[in-house]
Amino acid sequence: MTNSGGSTAVIDSTGLDALISVLAGRGRTVIGPTVRDGAIVLAEISSGNELPYGWGVELEAGYYRLRAREDGAAFANSAGPQSWKTFLHPQRVRQWTAERGAEGDFTVAEDTTPPPSYAFLGVRPCDLRAIAVQDRVLTGGQFTDPAYRGRRERAFLVAVECTEPGATCFCASMDAGPAAGPGYDLVLTEVLDDEGHRFLARAGSEEGESVLAELPRRPADDTTRVAAHERVTDAAGRMGRTMPAVDLHVLMRDTLAAERWNDVASRCLTCGNCTMVCPTCFCTTVEDVTDLSGDHAERWRRWESCFDLEFTHLQSGPVRTSQRSRYRQWATHKLGTWYDQFGSSGCVGCGRCIVWCPVGIDITEEAHALNNERAASASEPAAFDEDPS
Helix, strand or coil: CCCCCCCEEEECHHHHHHHHHHHHHCCCEEEEEEEECCEEEEEECCCHHHCCCCEEEEEECCEEEEEECCCCCCCCCCCCCCCCHHHHCCCEEEEEEEEECCCCCEEEEECCCCCCCEEEEEECHHHHHHHHHHHHHHHCCCCCCHHHHHHHHCCEEEEECCCCCCCCCCCCCCCCCCCCCCCCCEEEEEEEECCEEEEEEEECCHHHHHHHHCCCCEECCHHHHHHHHHHHHHHHCCCCCCCCCCCHHHHHHHCCCCCHHHHHHCCCCCCCHHHHHCCCCCCEEEEEEECCCCCEEEEEEEECCCCCHHHHEECCEECCCCHHHHHHHHHHHHHHHHHHHHCCCCCCCCCHHHHCCCCCCCHHHHHHHHHHHHHHHHHCCCCCCCCCC
8 A cells, every 4th residue: 555654534425525525616627437328437526426336347358337336335346438538638639720811811829728627536546557657658758748738737636546456457467556656646545344434545745635634534543544455455466357477568579470469360350449448548640620611720639549540651551551460569569669668568457448349359368378479489499490500
């Protein structure tokens, strides 16, 4: 369990409701998990009653279902179809507009819409890590994304440590959970036992300290501390999936010619669902639109996927024309060459790409298969065309 060194207290469901009110009172739009359309989605909420109390999820490759819980837990559900990328790096953003003047000249104006001030309630440790990954990608280098920076700098993060991983979770393999790492303003750990339903709350920033001080709370007791720690520790041993315990960066480098890529290519639809639900994928393209008169034009940036045939289109045509090459590009970038670019993996073990793949392709299964093929190849005697002596 991460210890931020900040204030620690215990709140109950009343305190959770008060947290939403306090954040809204500070001018923030509170986004949290809620049940809509047969899923737990991220949406604006105004009350603790909108949280998914008593709801869990059943997950498998290509499968997602809500299920009722008897214990009334608020956060005992795994990652849903959305990530916080939806709000920090939106799917579609206007960049500029252009107007034709009376003399035929054009006036171009950059879109300067003020960034919203969000409060994210219920950020899973895997998603907390994903936000840190996107921070490095979009603001950590020589070229930064000002739209992302504006949203990120104004965001208040309330993380929730994971106490019940799903069948497709593997954050422990990626060192991204189930305990919350750095980057939160407040972190909650949900505890339900004979002592009642409560949340151990820890501050991780000055504003987090200030918000916690406004909530109805009581001092953190040893029973709650121990119970919270045990539940997070237990969750680490109940991951539904694992990655092979090898250097994934090296594994991807060593298996570029593996036969396994043909197997997965025979199943992959190249639909791009995995990139859309991934909390770290960041690729975009631009599209220009005009009105019928041609007097008004706009440029919009929107998400793009490396599974799109046109993603690598050059003058001579697309660079990656086969399913094999496009799936391999995505997997080797996510697990391998991301290290070369950004110093970390691009995967946080949330399992969304497994759940929302329509044909149930499992990135952990593929990594294990590649590792097994590499091991089998290394154990085979070397073949020589002539006497090596």
